[in-house]
Amino acid sequence: MDLFVSILAGTAQALLFALEICMLLRAILSWFPIRDDNPILVFVSMVTEPIILPIRALFERLGWFQNLPIDVSFFVAYLLLTVLGTVVGVVL
Numbered sequence: 001m002d003l004f005v006s007i008l009a010g011t012a013q014a015l016l017f018a019l020e021i022c023m024l025l026r027a028i029l030s031w032f033p034i035r036d037d038n039p040i041l042v043f044v045s046m047v048t049e050p051i052i053l054p055i056r057a058l059f060e061r062l063g064w065f066q067n068l069p070i071d072v073s074f075f076v077a078y079l080l081l082t083v084l085g086t087v088v089g090v091v092l
Helices: 001-027 038-063 072-091
Strands: none
Touching: 001 038, 001 072, 038 072
């Protein structure tokens, strides 16, 4: 049973790390004038948007962070991924 939990936690931690990398890549790519149909940008957006969208919708519904020039939901999503990865790492 311990081996199964260890493999499951390791896989989850690797997936969370990959999501963190995709989010960092999305943030860095947003600084450059890249066309919206760029395959890398499309892939990174497709992977990260399901994580960011619920947080963005929650903030819009609550009326939080509406007039800021940065996307706070992105930072909150990244922070949650990091915390979740740390929690899963403790299980290992």
